[in-house]
Amino acid sequence: MNNKNHTNEKRHMSRTFKVISSTIALGAASTASAQDLGHKAPPQSMPIAITNATIHPMSSPTIEHGFILFNEGVIAEVGAGDRVFAANTRVIDAEGKHVYPGLIAPVTQLGLTEIAALRQTDDRNEVGNVTPEVRACVAVNPDSTLIPVTRANGIMTFGAFPIRGAIPGRVSIMSTDGWTWQDMAIEEDAGLAINWPSMRPSNNWWADEPDARQFERIQERIDEIDEIFQQAISYRDSGQSPRDVRLESMLGVLPGADGEEPANPVFISANDVDQINAAVTWATDLGLRTVIVGGNDAPLAAELLRMHDIPVIITGTQRFPKRSDSPHDDAYTLPIELSDLGIRWCMASSDDTAHERNLPYNVAKAVAFGLDHEAGLRALTLDTASILEIDDRLGSLEARKSATLIVTNGSPLEMTTNPIMAFIDGREISLESKQSELAEKYREKYRQLGITRDN
Numbered sequence: 001m002n003n004k005n006h007t008n009e010k011r012h013m014s015r016t017f018k019v020i021s022s023t024i025a026l027g028a029a030s031t032a033s034a035q036d037l038g039h040k041a042p043p044q045s046m047p048i049a050i051t052n053a054t055i056h057p058m059s060s061p062t063i064e065h066g067f068i069l070f071n072e073g074v075i076a077e078v079g080a081g082d083r084v085f086a087a088n089t090r091v092i093d094a095e096g097k098h099v100y101p102g103l104i105a106p107v108t109q110l111g112l113t114e115i116a117a118l119r120q121t122d123d124r125n126e127v128g129n130v131t132p133e134v135r136a137c138v139a140v141n142p143d144s145t146l147i148p149v150t151r152a153n154g155i156m157t158f159g160a161f162p163i164r165g166a167i168p169g170r171v172s173i174m175s176t177d178g179w180t181w182q183d184m185a186i187e188e189d190a191g192l193a194i195n196w197p198s199m200r201p202s203n204n205w206w207a208d209e210p211d212a213r214q215f216e217r218i219q220e221r222i223d224e225i226d227e228i229f230q231q232a233i234s235y236r237d238s239g240q241s242p243r244d245v246r247l248e249s250m251l252g253v254l255p256g257a258d259g260e261e262p263a264n265p266v267f268i269s270a271n272d273v274d275q276i277n278a279a280v281t282w283a284t285d286l287g288l289r290t291v292i293v294g295g296n297d298a299p300l301a302a303e304l305l306r307m308h309d310i311p312v313i314i315t316g317t318q319r320f321p322k323r324s325d326s327p328h329d330d331a332y333t334l335p336i337e338l339s340d341l342g343i344r345w346c347m348a349s350s351d352d353t354a355h356e357r358n359l360p361y362n363v364a365k366a367v368a369f370g371l372d373h374e375a376g377l378r379a380l381t382l383d384t385a386s387i388l389e390i391d392d393r394l395g396s397l398e399a400r401k402s403a404t405l406i407v408t409n410g411s412p413l414e415m416t417t418n419p420i421m422a423f424i425d426g427r428e429i430s431l432e433s434k435q436s437e438l439a440e441k442y443r444e445k446y447r448q449l450g451i452t453r454d455n
Contacts, residue, residue, distance in 0.1 A: 036143045036434070040179045044426030047071040049085045050407060053094035058101055058382040059396035068099055070403035073426035078397050092421070094407055100377070101397055102156025102404040102424065103412060104384040105359050106313050107267075107293055107348035110147055110158050111140030111174065111181075116352070125164035130228050133249040134169030136160035137188045140181045146354055148433035151176040153357040154406045154419045156429075157186065157394060159348075161193055161267070166225050168193050170249065171267055173390055175404070177424050186390060191264040191291070192253045197221040199274040222282075229254075229286060255287035265289040265389070267313070271322075273297035280304055291387060293348070296322045296334070302341040311387045312343060316350030317365040318358075332369040339375060346384035364413040376413055402426075 048070055055066035057078060069077045069085065085091060114121035123139035140160055150158070156176055162169035171190045178184035201207070201214035209217075228250070235247040237257055252264040268279045271294040280301070283290040292298065295312035298305060305312070314334055321330035338345045347366075349359040363376040385395025393402045403426040410417035422429040446452070 036145045036148055038148060038430055038432060040142075040183070041177055041424065041427035041429050044071065044073050044403070044423075044428075047076070047086060047089040048092065048403075048423075048426065049083070049089050050092045050094050050099055051083070052096075053407065054098045055080075055397060056098060056100045056377065057397040058378055059398055066099075068397060068405070070423075070426050073403055075397060075399055075401050075403050077399060092407075094421075096409075097420065098408050098410065099397065100154070100406050100408065100412060101381045101395055102406055102422065103154045103360065103380045104346075104388070104395065105150070105155050105158040105348065105356055106346055106384050106388055107161050107315065108158045108356050109163065109353045110150060110160060110176075110356055111142070111144045111184075112136060112160060112162070113353050114141065114144055114146065125162060125168055129165040130167045130224060131162075131165060131169050132167050132192055132228065132232075133246045134162055135172055135188055136162045136169060137172035137174060137181050137185045140172070140174055140184060142178050142180055142184055145434045146356070147176050148430070149354070149435055150356045151422065151429065152419065152431045152433050152436065153360065154408065154412050154422070155357065155359060156404050156406065156422060156424050157390075158356070159190065159388060163193075164195070166195055166197075166221055167228065168195065173388055175424050177427065177429050186393070187388075189249075189252060189264065190388060190390075192250065192266045193293075194225060194266050194268045194279075196225075196268050196270040196275050196279040198272065199278055200272070222278075226282065233286075253288060259287070262287070262289050265291050267291045267293050269293045271296040273300040276301040277304060280308065280310060284308055295338075295345075296331075298343060298345075299334070299337045299341060302343060305343050306341070309344070312338060312345045313348050313387060314338075314345055314362075315348050317347075317362045319350060329369055332365050335363070335366040335376075335379065336369070336371050339371070344383065344387065345379065346387050347379045360412045361415060364415075367413055373411070373413070377411070380412065 049067055051067040053066060055063040055068055055078060063080045066080045067083050109124045112124045116122060126134050137160060158174055160172045160174050170192055172185060173187040173190045174184045175186055197218050201211040232247045232250040232254060235244055236251055236254055253262050253266050255262050266283060266288050268290055270276045270279045270292055276292060276297060280290060290310050292310060292312045294315050298312045317331045319331050335345060347363045349356055349362055351358060360380060363379050367373055367376045382395040385391035394404055397405060404424050406419045407421040408417050408419050419431055422431055
């Protein structure tokens with residue numbers, strides 16, 4: 001190599017190194033700026049009673065002029081009328097306000113992604129198509145700025161779902177406050193996420209493979225899912241020796257060797273009726289407990305879903321109808337259809353993680369089109385807790401359940417409603433976020449300029 005070429009190569013390498021260094025620095029700066037700097041709440045230090053409020057237990061009728069008493073993170077009493085409390089009780093007069101259980105977002109990537117375009121802040125998926133050993137909770141960033149934004153609209157609990165791949169990993173149920181992911185984890189392993197393939201070939205313009213090849217790929221994907229389950233069953237029956245971490249991670253969703261019911265469900269993402277039918281048939285044959293995520297065509301598979309008591313997590317109503325000949329309100333009335341058909345359901349959002357706070361308005365859309373208001377509230381609280389199998393602790397305001405609740409100035413389904421207080425396990429949670437800080441910053445700007453609404 002002559003000296004001139006060598007010099008040019010060195011210059012090129014130097015420029016490349018500078019670009020890479022700048023990109024890394026930019027990524028680090030972006031990550032740092034996306035860090036929540038708020039303090040986490042300390043444990044409850046004294047009994048707290050919220051009085052003179054309208055209490056919405058969700059598991060029983062609404063209580064006017066009611067109170068709720070909780071201590072050491074647990075609800076002690078819910079009742080109506082005046083009540084004398086112990087001297088060491090902090091009494092909060094919430095006249096004119098409402099108390100609800102903390103809202104639950106069942107399917108999210110909260111804490112797993114911050115800026116979708118920046119790979120360093122995106123932990124939604126692992127390398128590989130089948131990774132059942134992955135637990136979403138360990139990747140959740142407790143300092144995500146998106147968590148306080150979501151929490152400020154009353155969402156106190158969320159399901160962290162890994163995505164992509166045939167079996168992307170295990171679902172974790174998390175609270176929206178904690179110093180570490182361990183502090184936030186309610187259920188580290190709540191079940192296994194499965195993405196069921198489409199059962200029909202695509203005729204979209206970008207699908208340039210013939211139908212026969214697409215059918216082959218579909219079958220390969222199904223075989224891949226089934227194969228890992230067959231391996232896990234063999235591993236279970238062999239006495240789990242030698243130890244295999246990957247297969248061991250699946251034992252919780254398998255029935256016992258003697259036919260005992262699985263400890264956890266599988267969450268199968270499926271929307272088309274043929275997807276739902278195929279997935280449910282496969283899961284039932286293996287003795288799995290199933291939850292359908294998506295379920296746009298669930299009414300068309302109603303008999304099968306009812307037969308096996310399979311619930312549906314609807315992934316949002318803020319979308320177009322599924323088919324060109326569907327009614328314009330197809331998405332808005334899906335919750336009503338499922339209720340009428342006797343299928344258990346709850347609501348998730350299909351929006352970007354940054355907009356997870358808008359989850360209640362997906363239910364509000366269904367209420368505007370005829371869904372019972374109380375049913376809509378249960379779809380964000382008790383019904384969600386039941387489907388996620390955490391209703392022994394969360395989802396309703398009852399004695400001996402977690403004191404995870406919100407105090408609001410109206411129904412959470414109304415966009416004009418603002419939570420004014422929130423508690424997780426009895427700990428009073430800050431409702432401030434980066435957005436509220438920015439709002440106050442610019443209000444101060446206009447105050448300094450002497451500009452007010454009246455001007």
